[in-house]
Amino acid sequence: MRIGDAKQTYVADEALWTSSTQQIWFGLLLLALLVFPFIANSYLLYLACLVGIAVISATGLNILTGFTGLISLGQAGFMGVGGYTVAWLSLHTAVPFPLALLAAGLLTAAVGVIVGLPSLRVKGLYLAIATLAASVFLHFIFSEWTSVTGGMAGLSLRPAQLLGFSFHNDFRMYFMIMPLAVIMLLAARNVFRTRVGRAFIAIRDRDISAEVLGIPLLKYKLLSFGLSSFYAGVAGGLFAYFFRVVTPESFPLAMSIFYLAAIIVGGMGSILGGVLGAVFMTLVPEGLKLLTAAVTPFYPQAPVFMSPLLGVVFGVLIVGFLLFEPNGLAEIWRRIRRFFHLWPFRT
Amino acid sequence: MDWLFFGEVSVAGLATGGLYALIALGFVIIYKATRVINFAIGEIMMFAAYLFLSFAGGMQLPPLIALPLAVLGGTILGGVVEKVMIRPMLGESPISVVMVTIGLASILVGMAEIIWTADPQLLPDFLPREPVFLGQLYLAPKIAYGFLIAAAVLLLYLLYFRFSRGGVALRATASDQAAAYSMGINVRRVFNLAWVFGSLAASLAGILVAATGGLSPQSGVIGLSVLVIVIVGGLDSILGALIAGLFVGWLETVAGAFFGGEYRMLATFAVLAIILVFRPYGLFGTHEIERL
Numbered sequence: 258m259r260i261g262d263a264k265q266t267y268v269a270d271e272a273l274w275t276s277s278t279q280q281i282w283f284g285l286l287l288l289a290l291l292v293f294p295f296i297a298n299s300y301l302l303y304l305a306c307l308v309g310i311a312v313i314s315a316t317g318l319n320i321l322t323g324f325t326g327l328i329s330l331g332q333a334g335f336m337g338v339g340g341y342t343v344a345w346l347s348l349h350t351a352v353p354f355p356l357a358l359l360a361a362g363l364l365t366a367a368v369g370v371i372v373g374l375p376s377l378r379v380k381g382l383y384l385a386i387a388t389l390a391a392s393v394f395l396h397f398i399f400s401e402w403t404s405v406t407g408g409m410a411g412l413s414l415r416p417a418q419l420l421g422f423s424f425h426n427d428f429r430m431y432f433m434i435m436p437l438a439v440i441m442l443l444a445a446r447n448v449f450r451t452r453v454g455r456a457f458i459a460i461r462d463r464d465i466s467a468e469v470l471g472i473p474l475l476k477y478k479l480l481s482f483g484l485s486s487f488y489a490g491v492a493g494g495l496f497a498y499f500f501r502v503v504t505p506e507s508f509p510l511a512m513s514i515f516y517l518a519a520i521i522v523g524g525m526g527s528i529l530g531g532v533l534g535a536v537f538m539t540l541v542p543e544g545l546k547l548l549t550a551a552v553t554p555f556y557p558q559a560p561v562f563m564s565p566l567l568g569v570v571f572g573v574l575i576v577g578f579l580l581f582e583p584n585g586l587a588e589i590w591r592r593i594r595r596f597f598h599l600w601p602f603r604t
Numbered sequence: 605m606d607w608l609f610f611g612e613v614s615v616a617g618l619a620t621g622g623l624y625a626l627i628a629l630g631f632v633i634i635y636k637a638t639r640v641i642n643f644a645i646g647e648i649m650m651f652a653a654y655l656f657l658s659f660a661g662g663m664q665l666p667p668l669i670a671l672p673l674a675v676l677g678g679t680i681l682g683g684v685v686e687k688v689m690i691r692p693m694l695g696e697s698p699i700s701v702v703m704v705t706i707g708l709a710s711i712l713v714g715m716a717e718i719i720w721t722a723d724p725q726l727l728p729d730f731l732p733r734e735p736v737f738l739g740q741l742y743l744a745p746k747i748a749y750g751f752l753i754a755a756a757v758l759l760l761y762l763l764y765f766r767f768s769r770g771g772v773a774l775r776a777t778a779s780d781q782a783a784a785y786s787m788g789i790n791v792r793r794v795f796n797l798a799w800v801f802g803s804l805a806a807s808l809a810g811i812l813v814a815a816t817g818g819l820s821p822q823s824g825v826i827g828l829s830v831l832v833i834v835i836v837g838g839l840d841s842i843l844g845a846l847i848a849g850l851f852v853g854w855l856e857t858v859a860g861a862f863f864g865g866e867y868r869m870l871a872t873f874a875v876l877a878i879i880l881v882f883r884p885y886g887l888f889g890t891h892e893i894e895r896l
Contacts, residue, residue: 328699375877379884381698382641386835387880389828390873397870514706521703565722565821568714575707579700580692 271450273443287439294431302427308539309434310495315519315535316445316528317488322517323525324449325481326461327376328385333512334392335486337399338365339493340503344412345405347497354417354424354433354498361494362487368395369486376478380464392513399505411504414497424498434495441488446528448484457481461526518575524585533586541574542567612741613861614854619743619751620816621853623809626754627826628833628845629761630805636778636840637798640690641698643705646827647712648803649810652678653727653819654720656811660728667730675807682803686796709824716821724820731815750812757808758846761801765842770797778840828869829856832876838889848887 264270274280294302318332339361346357372391376384399406406412416425417433424430448454456477459467468474497503515538523534545567552559578585627645634642642648656674659665665673685708693701736748765771776784777794785791814823833852837844852872859871885891 322699326699328702375880375884379880382702383835383880383884385699385702386831386876389831390876390880393869393873394877397866401866514710517703517706562718565714565717568710568717570714572707572709572711572714575710576689576704579696579704579707580689583696583700 273446273450290435290439294428299427302431304539304543306427306430306434306499308536309431309438310492310499311516311519311535311539312438312532313441313495314489314492315516315523315531316442317485317492318516319520319523319525319528319531320445320448320457320488321481321485323520323527323531324454324461325457325478325485326464327373327478327481328381328517329388329485330385330510330513330517331372331388331392331395332489332516333508333510334395335365335369335489336493336496336512337395337503337505337508338368338486339490340497340507341399341406341412341493342490343494343497344414344503347414347417348412351418353419355419357417358437358491358494362490365490365493366483366487369482369489370479372486373479373482376482377475389510392510396505396508399508406505409505411502411507414501414503416501417498430499434499437491437495441491442528442532445488449528453477453480458526515571518571520585522574522578522585524587527585527587529590530585530587533590537586538571538574541570545570608740609861610858612743613858615738615741615743616747617854617857618850619747619853620857621850622751622754622758623812623849624830624833624853625846625849626758626805626809626812627830628837628849629758629842630802630809631830631834632837632840632842632845633761633774633805634798634802635834636842637774638686638690638795639698641702641705641839642802643702643827643831644685644709644712644824645802645806645830646824647709647716648678648682648806649813649826650716650819650821650823651681651712651810652807653810653814653823654716656814657720657725657727657819660730667728671730671811674811675804678807678810679800679804682799682806683796685803686799690799691792691795709827713821713824720821722821724818726818727811727815729815744816746816750816753812754809757805761805762842774798774801829872832872835876835886836879838886840890841886841888844886844888 269275274283293305297305314332314336317335318329322328342361342364343357346352346360352360372388375387379387400409416423417430418424424433449458456467456472459470459472460474460477460481464474493508496507500507516535519534519538520531521534522537523532524530545563549559549563582588627649631642631645634640634645652674655677656670659670659673660667663670689704689708690701693704731746731749733745736743736745765775773784773789773794774797776787776789777791777798781791784794810823813826817823829852833848834845836852837846837848852875855871855875856868860868863871879886
């Protein structure tokens, strides 16, 4: 049992790790992530890469929606900007992948800031619909600006390059995606230990009060949009490198809803929540696939129902979590931890 | 420019806009009374249209019986959704409530695909087929009669809100919830009533829209156009919904006819962006003043 939680400074309260036990656990996690690709089969490796991309994008959306309270339905469009940037750079230049991803992130951040401009005048649902409009415009650009985006056929990419080293299979992609995901997560976590992150949270809790406290709303809202879009852009770039093809249909509206669902299920306003949600929501379709495969021998029609059932399950998860566990998986995780911390006493 | 063609397209667009106005009305009723943005309205329409397909096509009921039955089904769906999903969310942040309706939309699309398969289908004909001419302008009969029905229902709704007890209760709750409550209005029932009436309008419009444009589980995306309409007209304005409905219907059809189908959404969302920048609360909406 852990007794007392006495912290004497703000710095101590905001520390990433409050005990060495946590550091050890985190080290073990990193070690597990490092060993994983050497023991996993190709299917698990493929899933791990998908999860890594989803984690980055969900964290980006969490910065905007979970921490700053600005709801966005444009996440897929932002990822598309990143994906197309990387695809275009890969086709027309020979830049190494870190530069291409950086360019994707920065360009997407710029687009995000432009999309965020109405956020000073409108908020809440109006803003959600403004971002929806942005994603419609972006989709239109992806499919109509043929000379750059290849139109409906999209673009095919060469494998990512770094100093002559080619990331052409899932095993190598894993070593590109996973370290980036870990770094970007730590960065996001650290943002919320700074002035900027606290400003975001103040805006979420009550924007007028935040302004009264001296937080320039426009600046910080745009910053939040930019930061969030940067994450989306990098995730989109990785998505493009991973599948090596981008089309307008790679980034549908359903994808934006998928990420919103991920942060709701995981827990809005919690970095851990974004991670848990992204992992969970990426694995749900795979779980359904396994289930379908198991049922098919007895009921050959089962595969037909796979994709609609997925929609129903997504919907039920969104509604169920909002009704019964609004703080998401992160809260469940916290409860489990509390149980062990306080054992043998009841929580 | 061919003025006759432009006239025909415009009339067809305005007639489609009448249907949009009906859907937008359903949306505005729900918003005015309960402050819930219903992203699932397109899916409620789609569901009611599928019910009509089952009643009229599958069970061979005459359209005059199938139509009220299907509308009733969609209406019950709305009432049940309010009781089961929306009421427990009372007092939660608007974002959460919106996400509940997005989840509901996802559930309805999936269920429709499971029950009625993903293939697009045509509704059995139930509207007269003789072409309609306005002067020289030809108008597709389905659109014309759809517009007439929508206009009649809109009129009924407006009369109901103006003169009936339920309508007055709805308006009272919309203008001041606490005052309405203290005057003895059963606000919970009003919330339910709003969802019932909203879904009723949506169901009827859904069947009429599906009768002209065909039906698939993805038909619910029309809900996106309706979102634009209510934002342009003002979320809490019935008049705004009517005018913006006609306007967006016209704009979509004209943009689609003159520039190609891919410009339809672009045109509507361009209008949306302009409105959001210059008049965020819509043409006729109330500009809410926020107090701490």
